[in-house]
Amino acid sequence: MNLSRRLGYLHNEDGQAGGPDIAPQDGKKVSAASTLSQIQEAKAAEAASTPLTTEDGAANGQSSGALSDLKERVSQLLYERLGNRVSDSSINEEELHQFVKDELKIVVDEEQVPLTPSERQRLISEIIDDVLGHGPIQRFLDDPEITEVMVNRHDSIYVERYGTIYKTDARFSDDDALRKVIERIVSRVGRRIDESSPLVDARLADGSRVNAIIPPLAVNGPSLTIRKFAREALTVNKLIEFGSLSPEMAELLRACVLARMNIIVSGGTGTGKTTLLNVLSSFIPAADRIVTIEDAVELQLQQEHVVRLESRPANIEGRGEVTIRDLVRNSLRMRPDRIVVGEVRGGESLDMLQAMNTGHDGSISTVHANSPRDAVARLETLVLMAGMDLPLRAIREQVASAVNLIVHITRLRDGTRRVTHITEVQGMEGDIVTLQDAFVFDYSAGVDANGRFLGKPIPTGVRPRFTDRFAELGIPISPAVFGAHMAGGRR
Numbered sequence: 001m002n003l004s005r006r007l008g009y010l011h012n013e014d015g016q017a018g019g020p021d022i023a024p025q026d027g028k029k030v031s032a033a034s035t036l037s038q039i040q041e042a043k044a045a046e047a048a049s050t051p052l053t054t055e056d057g058a059a060n061g062q063s064s065g066a067l068s069d070l071k072e073r074v075s076q077l078l079y080e081r082l083g084n085r086v087s088d089s090s091i092n093e094e095e096l097h098q099f100v101k102d103e104l105k106i107v108v109d110e111e112q113v114p115l116t117p118s119e120r121q122r123l124i125s126e127i128i129d130d131v132l133g134h135g136p137i138q139r140f141l142d143d144p145e146i147t148e149v150m151v152n153r154h155d156s157i158y159v160e161r162y163g164t165i166y167k168t169d170a171r172f173s174d175d176d177a178l179r180k181v182i183e184r185i186v187s188r189v190g191r192r193i194d195e196s197s198p199l200v201d202a203r204l205a206d207g208s209r210v211n212a213i214i215p216p217l218a219v220n221g222p223s224l225t226i227r228k229f230a231r232e233a234l235t236v237n238k239l240i241e242f243g244s245l246s247p248e249m250a251e252l253l254r255a256c257v258l259a260r261m262n263i264i265v266s267g268g269t270g271t272g273k274t275t276l277l278n279v280l281s282s283f284i285p286a287a288d289r290i291v292t293i294e295d296a297v298e299l300q301l302q303q304e305h306v307v308r309l310e311s312r313p314a315n316i317e318g319r320g321e322v323t324i325r326d327l328v329r330n331s332l333r334m335r336p337d338r339i340v341v342g343e344v345r346g347g348e349s350l351d352m353l354q355a356m357n358t359g360h361d362g363s364i365s366t367v368h369a370n371s372p373r374d375a376v377a378r379l380e381t382l383v384l385m386a387g388m389d390l391p392l393r394a395i396r397e398q399v400a401s402a403v404n405l406i407v408h409i410t411r412l413r414d415g416t417r418r419v420t421h422i423t424e425v426q427g428m429e430g431d432i433v434t435l436q437d438a439f440v441f442d443y444s445a446g447v448d449a450n451g452r453f454l455g456k457p458i459p460t461g462v463r464p465r466f467t468d469r470f471a472e473l474g475i476p477i478s479p480a481v482f483g484a485h486m487a488g489g490r491r
């Protein structure tokens with residue numbers, strides 16, 4: 001069930017703790033995104049209700065303190081009455097909601113504090129947010145424009161909206177409150193977090209990706225990062241609309257996928273690698289059998305002939321781990337036409353390169369790197385992690401013959417994500433893997449008044465060697481793709 005909808009039916013729109021909402025992070029963002037976000041901010045501020053403590057004229061000054069005291073007391077009593085039921089994954093959501101609602105009513109009544117009906121309603125829904133929902137971050141999880149929620153500490157929460165990161169003034173009351181929310185999130189997906197296993201990387205029922213880490217590893221207190229699951233995956237048309245890809249690049253990439261080229265998407269953290277991988281995978285013909293391998297499933301392939309595999313961490317006793325590498329090896333016995341690996345970050349890269357070199361061409365993956373050249377270096381390092389003690393030259397040869405294309409994506413200063421390189425891996429020259437850019441981002445076009453980059457990726461004018469394959473396979477590609485009109489193109 002959708003994370004944000006889990007509490008949906010209990011949620012009173014007004015009941016969410018609000019505040020003067022989101023403030024841009026220290027002058028870093030200057031862009032169309034920030035203008036857009038200003039409008040969004042205004043909207044959000046309007047929509048966000050006033051917090052419990054400032055509602056209703058009567059509830060100000062002294063009485064606002066009294067109300068938050070009451071909230072704290074009631075929450076405490078409620079936690080005591082609930083015991084560990086809140087994190088018991090054998091109780092279904094509906095029963096749990098009903099139970100909490102009933103118990104909460106009893107606790108509020110027992111307090112015998114005179115409340116107006118609207119105060120009472122707010123008190124109940126805020127506490128339900130805290131106990132069953134996700135406290136102060138619930139509203140960010142409910143907001144479809146927010147794609148990432150980053151809790152650095154109980155009193156330091158950032159969100160990403162339209163590619164720009166903002167500091168919010170939402171806060172958990174203390175480390176304990178944050179810890180409770182973390183425990184609830186991870187226990188509902190059958191995991192646990194405590195001093196003996198202080199970090200968890202998990203996928204929620206709605207597909208959102210969660211990472212939680214607590215002291216002693218997190219020095220300043222518990223920390224939580226949620227990459228929200230996009231209800232609708234970004235399509236190639238969306239990426240073109242956002243300026244991440246040009247139509248020509250999209251045409252080239254589609255042809256490359258059809259021609260069964262091995263492609264590596266490279267980029268930094270959160271630059272859109274997985275999204276681009278998803279878009280590339282969407283070009284795979286429906287008749288091909290696809291095996292996808294991920295740490296936490298994120299890909300949303302539309303094809304039917306797909307088997308999705310997900311790795312598994314070790315259990316509490318340190319057993320039962322199934323790594324990406326195990327899955328890559330297993331996939332070779334599943335008669336795949338294409339292997340799509342969410343991200344290579346260890347020894348599996350050797351198995352993947354070997355697969356690419358031994359008939360499983362047309363495979364795609366991502367790697368964390370700062371440039372196409374760095375992606376090659378990174379693959380070399382990852383192959384070393386397989387522990388096979390291969391000479392560097394042999395590794396480079398593997399990389400050079402396995403990978404046909406590197407597509408590099410960057411998150412620019414203006415918050416936009418752009419494909420900045422489409423680079424062909426041509427082979428080896430001496431000890432060096434030779435790379436040739438087919439497209440590069442044109443930084444020279446400068447920025448507009450909002451700081452948004454005006455440039456776009458332009459063909460270098462060098463026609464990649466692999467285009468011969470397109471002709472052999474009868475894959476049409478228009479000459480314009482490689483800059484038949486070379487205005488502004490670089491040679």
Ligand SMILES: Nc1ncnc2c1ncn2[C@@H]1O[C@H](COP(=O)(O)OP(=O)(O)OP(=O)(O)O)[C@@H](O)[C@H]1O
Pocket residue numbers: 147148163227228230234239242244267268269270271272273274275276416417418
């Ligand atoms: N081209 C794009 N334009 C705008 N937003 C994008 C684009 N691509 C991805 N996003 C958004 O950026 C966020 C990160 O995307 P994604 O998960 O694909 O990145 P990633 O590089 O795989 O991240 P990680 O390094 O954490 O695996 C998501 O919220 C996604 O919706």
Ligand SMILES: [Mg+2]
Pocket residue numbers: 273274275343
């Ligand atoms: Mg990713």
